[in-house]
Amino acid sequence: MPNFSFVLLYVENPPASAGFYADLLGRPVIETSPTFAMLPLTDGVMLGLWSRQTVEPAATSQSGASEVAFTVKDAAAVEATFADWKRRGLTIIQQPQRMDFGHTFVAVDPDGHRLRVFAPEAA
Known part of the structure; x- marks a missing residue:
């Protein structure tokens, strides 16, 4: 069975969202670019913040x-x-x-x- 490893949220500005979550959760941002950012949550689970405009396939909700x-x-x-x-x-x-x-x-x-x-x- 595959391991659960990511929660992905589609956001307007990944670097800004990463700053918000880093401050809120006290976790470091370990990857950031204009279209994607990532923070560790717990037990190997990551929070990914992906640009709503560039996610593939396009988000529908x-x-x-x-x-x-x-x-x-x-x-x-x-x-x-x-x-x-x-x-x-x-x-x-x-x-x-x-x-x-x-x-x-x-x-x-x-x-x-x-x-x-x-x-x-x-x-």
Whole structure:
């Protein structure tokens, strides 16, 4: 079975998006060009940021049609991340709340990609 290795987001400006994610996640940008940038996430998984205008085949959906999710330890960590991201000026589209799967909130990046932070419900 192939290994999961990339999350690719189609963005307007890969270098600018790389700067946004490097600052937000505290990860280094390891590759950048006018049409593509890449950051390591965790366990060999990379975040690729590809120019919406040059991706092949051409993208057919808009930003916000899916989510990138980040798991944190507990509800207090959700609240702390929410406060941090709000202070950084991210647009929040869902305030922190408890849902069936745990405590969560959703922000969007400059391209409108949904970024969900959540602490899973205890089993």
